[in-house]
Amino acid sequence: MLLPVYTRPALTIHRGEGCYLFDTNGRRYLDFISGVGVNALGHAHPRIVRAITNQAARVIHTSNLYHHDYQAPLARRLAAWSGLSHAFFSNSGAEAVETAIKAARAHGLRQHHGKVQLVALENSFHGRTCGALSVTGRPEYRRAFGPLLPEVRFIPANDIAALRAAVSEETAAILLEPIQGEGGVHVLEERFLREVRRLADAARALWIADETQCGLGRTGHYFAYQRFGGLIPDIVVTAKPLAAGLPIGATLFNETAATALPRGQHGSTFGGGPLVCRVALEVLDEVEQLLPHIRQTGAYLHRRLAELGTVRGEGMMAGIALEQPGEPIVARALEEGLMINCTHQTVLRFLPPYIATRAHVDEAMEVLERLLPVLAENGKSPYAIA
Numbered sequence: 486m487l488l489p490v491y492t493r494p495a496l497t498i499h500r501g502e503g504c505y506l507f508d509t510n511g512r513r514y515l516d517f518i519s520g521v522g523v524n525a526l527g528h529a530h531p532r533i534v535r536a537i538t539n540q541a542a543r544v545i546h547t548s549n550l551y552h553h554d555y556q557a558p559l560a561r562r563l564a565a566w567s568g569l570s571h572a573f574f575s576n577s578g579a580e581a582v583e584t585a586i587k588a589a590r591a592h593g594l595r596q597h598h599g600k601v602q603l604v605a606l607e608n609s610f611h612g613r614t615c616g617a618l619s620v621t622g623r624p625e626y627r628r629a630f631g632p633l634l635p636e637v638r639f640i641p642a643n644d645i646a647a648l649r650a651a652v653s654e655e656t657a658a659i660l661l662e663p664i665q666g667e668g669g670v671h672v673l674e675e676r677f678l679r680e681v682r683r684l685a686d687a688a689r690a691l692w693i694a695d696e697t698q699c700g701l702g703r704t705g706h707y708f709a710y711q712r713f714g715g716l717i718p719d720i721v722v723t724a725k726p727l728a729a730g731l732p733i734g735a736t737l738f739n740e741t742a743a744t745a746l747p748r749g750q751h752g753s754t755f756g757g758g759p760l761v762c763r764v765a766l767e768v769l770d771e772v773e774q775l776l777p778h779i780r781q782t783g784a785y786l787h788r789r790l791a792e793l794g795t796v797r798g799e800g801m802m803a804g805i806a807l808e809q810p811g812e813p814i815v816a817r818a819l820e821e822g823l824m825i826n827c828t829h830q831t832v833l834r835f836l837p838p839y840i841a842t843r844a845h846v847d848e849a850m851e852v853l854e855r856l857l858p859v860l861a862e863n864g865k866s867p868y869a870i871a
């Protein structure tokens with residue numbers, strides 16, 4: 486038996502091709518959630534299939550006892566993309582967040598009179614492990630697990646007064662998603678992020694940007710913080726699309742933050758193996774070429790979705806807040822051959838593959854337009870934004 490932590494619809498996925506998935510009955514679905522932001526290059530991408538096949542026949546896993554051909558090049562590539570200097574590889578977003586939290590605590594404890602306080606945002610999501618849950622601003626996810634990490638302060642997103650009140654010399658790190666994903670697709674404002682940078686510097690705290698969902702091209706930029714010139718976090722967390730569906734997480738550090746985790750202070754058996762790192766290098770090549778396409782198609786997606794209501798997000802990341810629960814709409818969309826999901830109860834979320842075209846957007850819109858009468862029947866307006 487499976488642990489019943491998920492609710493799943495009654496279909497079984499059999500295979501995928503490009504932006505489509507097919508179930509065991511051969512039914513086709515337009516995948517506009519892409520494995521929650523993971524399958525950025527769609528399914529069965531020929532370049533990825535070739536790389537996996539070729540590398541699997543050479544060597545899949547080495548552990549971190551030895552160097553291999555791909556880990557250091559991937560670290561260099563991510564450093565060039567992010568403007569940071571060091572990388573540590575793990576296997577998921579939550580693990581990459583754990584790595585960042587450990588670095589922040591070690592940095593605060595060793596270099597700054599034992600401070601461990603973390604400032605995080607309400608409504609945030611950073612993963613399901615105990616450390617990541619400690620900074621996840623959704624009490625309903627934390628409650629069942631008793632005392633987690635101490636000294637975490639949650640403040641509302643984009644509230645500069647609350648930020649100023651929360652950050653002090655006792656702050657070890659400020660941790661946030663530049664665009665909140667699970668929390669309902671909320672974009673952090675430039676002036677808020679600039680104040681985070683300023684206050685982190687003043688308090689000698691680290692700024693950690695969790696770009697697990699919004700990073701690696703999803704907004705049409707390498708990382709979402711780069712939409713605003715001259716802003717660089719001290720630590721960046723990335724994961725989901727990095728290895729096209731193979732499990733990987735990466736925590737990127739600047740020179741100062743990197744000193745927090747010296748030899749022997751962190752590790753992973755699986756993290757950064759040759760198969761995932763080789764595939765990640767191929768993914769980065771592809772994403773690099775796709776950035777202008779993501780910006781253009783993302784803008785089109787937002788324009789079209791705006792016909793239904795107010796849209797939040799950027800690029801290939803979009804959310805529409807309804808006045809009613811979104812799950813029935815998600816279920817109806819699936820019946821009509823469109824995969825999307827609902828987050829924060831009432832927000833329809835769209836995370837299409839980066840390779841999606843205007844034609845795919847139009848196809849998704851046809852389904853959504855057909856569903857509008859369903860919303861109207863329920864006596865609720867779909868046009869409202871929370």
Ligand SMILES: Cc1ncc(COP(=O)(O)O)c(C=O)c1O
Nearest residue numbers: 577578579610611612666697698
């Ligand atoms: C911003 C953010 N951080 C961390 C995570 C956790 O990633 P994972 O599920 O790979 O552990 C997620 C997952 O949705 C996320 O959106």
